[in-house]
Amino acid sequence: MAVDISDPAFLEGLKRKERARQRPSWLRLAIASLLLVAYLVPFYYLFVTIFKTTDEYLRSSVLDLPNSLAPFWDNVVQAWTLGGMGRASINSMSYAVLGAGLATALAAAAAYGLTRLKLRSANAWFMLIFAGTLFPFQMFLVPLFFGFQRTGLINSWGGMVLVYTAICIPFPLLVLRGSFGAIAREIDEAARIEGASEWRVFASMIVPNAKGALIALFLIQFTFIWNDLLFSSILAGSPEVRSIMVALQALQGTYSSTGPNVVVTASLLSSVPTVLLFIFLRRYFMSGLQLGT
Amino acid sequence: MKIKTLMASAAITASAWTAAAAQDATFYYDKNGWDEGFAALIEGASEASGLDIAGQQLTPTDRYQAYVMSSIAGGAAPAIFTWWNGKQLDSLVETGEIADLTELWDEAIANGWFSEAERELFSVDGTPYAIPLNVARWPVLYNKDAFAAAGIDAPPATWDELLADADALKEAGYIPFNAPAVGGWMGFIWFSELMVRTDPDAFVGLTDGTVPYNGPEVQRAMEIWTDFYERGYFTDAREQDETRFMVNEEAAMYLIGEWTAGILANRGMEPGEKIGAFLMPPVDAETENTVIVEAAPIVFSADAMEEMPALMDAARYLMSPEAGNALGQANGIYSGNLMTDAPNAIVSDVNAIIAEDAPRSVVRWWEAVPPELQGDLVSQMNAFMLDPTAENAQRVMDDMQSLNESYWAFQ
Amino acid sequence: MQAPQTPPISAAIRAEAHRREVAARRRSGRVALVFIAPALALVALFLLLPVLFNLGLSFTRWQRFSGLDEFGGLMNYQRLFMVPYLSEVVINTAMWVIGAITLPLAFGLGLALLLRGVPGEGLFKALFFLPRVLAPAAVGTIWFYVYAPDGVINTLAGAAVGQEIDYGWLFESHTITPAIIMTFVWQTLGINMVLLLLGMAAIPRDPIEAAHVDGASSWQIFRHIIWPLLLPTVFVVTILNVIAGFTAFDLIWVMGNGYPAQRSLSLAVFMYYETFSNSRWAFGAAIAVMLSALVILVSWALTVMQSRVEARIR
């Protein structure tokens, strides 16, 4: 039987049939959308609350729409000034950028030393560093608090950067050991023959070839440090070095009599950097997940 | 190699951090929200002593205490720091690191700044080791408009009057008492007040292990407390904004430390105009009239005092009426110095009441109780406030007593 | 075929070879150590040393103002079993571990299956994932008000049944832990879903298509092909969840703020409470050791199970 594929009507018919076969399941879409709406209720609450005054909040139902958008700025200003969030966000930003940056860089250097250079018992060295992640954070609290207290590192900006850097080293090391190991060995041999020093091989050959993993790791560690409450609340108690999450908690705490509208606004403010990073660098976040497993 | 320069710069930065504190002495405190007042105190202390004194706030309280304790255990007590009186001060003084301030107190009493009663609050075994940052009595603050609306013309002077006024306020649409349980510590307020109003000696006995938490004395206080809840005298203990019901005038009375007057003033309830104060009357006429006093001490390291005798001048300043006035003006806090101006109408009201009735002072439960028991017991009291039934009261009393027993058994 | 004979390698040559090898290795080993040293130093100083110190501490009597010198033997470990509310701590921790393992996994799996191939899958994924990048402290703060007596949950439930509800979810001993766990699930189900979707994407199409041809139903395909092949991913997710469940702190700390017996909400909180609120440093250290032992034991057991399962698939 001959088929005339030059007949447009025939082709249209075929296309229609194919499309029908691939039609998405609208039922599943409907269920998924419904679940999503339920899932996002707390966000709805968040977005109506930041536009309410304290008085409005206390007198209306939590789900009511705000009377006007104007109170938002006042809430922001209150959260910002009462909670000392300005200073705290600068602190947290510096901890997160420096801690995550240094940790990723140092882990990369260590991974280079472990995978690309002839080192006896490289595996043992790796296990030694990686052993740091075996333990839950609670295991570090008492020694770090008192160790920092004795050495004067407590309540210091530098101490915070150091401790965050150290905590954030083992995981990137694990990941980078894998990524670096996957880069062809001949690449660095070729570069070495061409006159590259070890530092040069590391910086010009290995690092650029693992850029995706490095960015993803930086993002994961950045988010961890920015979001951390445990270490910062224990090691940074003075207002000068307080982190954003500690400031948020202080705002919610005993002595302040701020309304839920201000506290919720502060929660939103404290989440802005990580959410923005997530929106713009989602690809790296998701690939970072894959690295973790 | 670049790594070397990197490490070298890291070493330089590290040494810079540790060399940061170049002052003669640092004044540590955990009271956040009093920054302005502390700034004034520290400036004055520096001027008076000629020393370069720096202020350092550390929060929250548990880690502040850990910091100070660890410093002392490490042999490097902070030169000046705020602490708590009662059992907390006892164990601090036991370390032997705290300066004896007997001469300074003799001087202060001679000057008429303080009375012997205050000296006692800051002493361990008769020796004063601390000076007052703040002395706060615990009256009942009340909304004058609410009282007027309920037809009450004078604060209650007897227990029966108190109950009658509470009923009248309820009738007028008010909740008689604001009683939040936020922050994990407010549970003891009504417990200890009712103990003091029924049996002040038993209250003191509770704090040294001689009176059980499930004995008849406590049973009686808990019955009253349960009864008050049944009568609908209290606000919802789950409210997180502790002054909300006072500020929006749903509740009429608030049993709390004097310093709350400052917070209420900030939220538009002017002391004297809208807010008044009275001491809660005893339940029985024959019960001794008593006032609960909260005292925040400032202590000095014995070593630092020896090294820098000028620190005594700083201490003298911190005890002085000028320092008291500075703190009062900045944060509405009363230092207890008799020669300062009362920072607000509430303090002057309470001063007048005490001058007239001369009640017995007892240390607040929070400071009087052994620190190891504080948290465990107060959380039981909080639990009662969230479920104020007779059965729960019994359970709470039994649990408190078993905690109490096991603590004292260890001593 | 026989090789031409040359004299055997002499001992002198072997020695020389060894010397040259060692020299070369030392050279490159030295360079390697320069690269490793900063990371190693930081980790040793801030993670490994503290672990040892903590272990040592747990055998002392150290608390409040006392010095470090008093040896206490197993005192702190015995003390743990004398804590009157230990059973609450254990039950709550168990609820956390079981809840954190099963719930995010179950919801994440259901969602992953539901979302596969749905139009706008990427957007759905991103939105369900979003809470994960928020700080637990911020999430806890928001959910604290969501659960409040006049909060979102009670308002919605009240509207549904037509009468006012002011239940204190976070103030009642039998609802607080489940409530916080649900918040945890809300925050982590996205990452569970994404990881499972990644795992599913890695499953080859061939066996699924073969099963289709053999006439298997969707459920049979899931039960007999997708699930077994997904098991390794499930284990990875489970291990992550177990650790998160054991060590959850921020959420409990923030959301349990108003709950009177906050100290009993989990081992992690109990440890913090005894250490900092009660100033029992050595006791806190001992609780941390117990917690670590549990976490390591459970994740080790899961790892063993995982390698068994993987061996069976191969």
Next chain:
Amino acid sequence: MASVDLKDFVKLYGDHVAIKGIDLHVEDGEFCVFVGPSGCGKSTLLRMIAGLETISHGDLTIGGRVVNDVPSRDRGIAMVFQSYALYPHMTVRDNLGFGMKIAGQDKAEIDRRREGAAEMLGLGPYMERRPSELSGGQRQRVAIGRAMVREPEVFLFDEPLSNLDAKLRNQTRLEIKRLQQQLGATVIFVTHDQIEAMTLADKIVVLQDGRVAQTGAPLDVFERPRNLFVAGFIGAPAMNVLPAEMGEGPVVRALGLEIPVEPGRFDLPPAGAPVTLGIRSEDIVPEGHGQRPQTGADLSGQVKFSEVLGNESLVFFDVGGVELVSRMQRPRPVREGEELSFRIDGTRIHLFDSETETTLRRD
């Protein structure tokens, strides 16, 4: 350009002896090929020269300078890897320029050399591409270009053609040879492919189990294999090897034949002594094909199968239970089981000592 001298090379990996004492001289401008089966140590040897492996014992001299302890980058060498080892994150231009850039060469010089190499190798159109966007042959040329711009004293090639398809391999082989001649470069080239070795080399070094089995010009190695191993390895198909016995005359007895031996060419053992006989397939000439050898022995056998290559066929046949292969020029179809007659060229036989497997030839 420079000469390369290996003196007494030994390589140990723990207890395993990989290189067992090698002396070698590579002339300035010479194309030297290391050939041998996998595991013979040829790549190890090259990597020792490159400085990627330590030299356990012995000295390496490049251009008159002992460079044992000189790092790779200062040995004046360039290397082309089997996998090309192009820098994946750099464009072709940057790949070519990287070495000069880190050596601090000025830009004009970099450009000059880069353009020179690009033109010579026809890389012009690909300069801005990344390695992943190039075909195998193009990558190969970039790898060679990267070696060229360094203007090294010695080029090292590690099986550079093995990842190319057959046609491209032949083409690139020619190109490499032409380039070497153009540059007058000293080249050390490793391969397992004896055809590559024969076509490229000025000097072939046949390696066997960590030792040099034979060194020499390609034809020399082909004509006069020093031992059975070389005889079997060089030449395709492999030489027919069969046990034999010396007879009077002198003749060598095998397969029930008596093949006359040119006296004077061999150091012959006494009659009756066992020897090993080697005959290349082209020296067993089927009846009616090619030129019939003057001296030799006739035999007939039953065809087992044949491999048709087009211009010639390989005929595998059976003589009294021994399988031999013969090369049939201008082939005709043969059937399995067909009886064929052959003549062995007596002037071209190889004789080896049965014990030592070394050649009995005098020259």
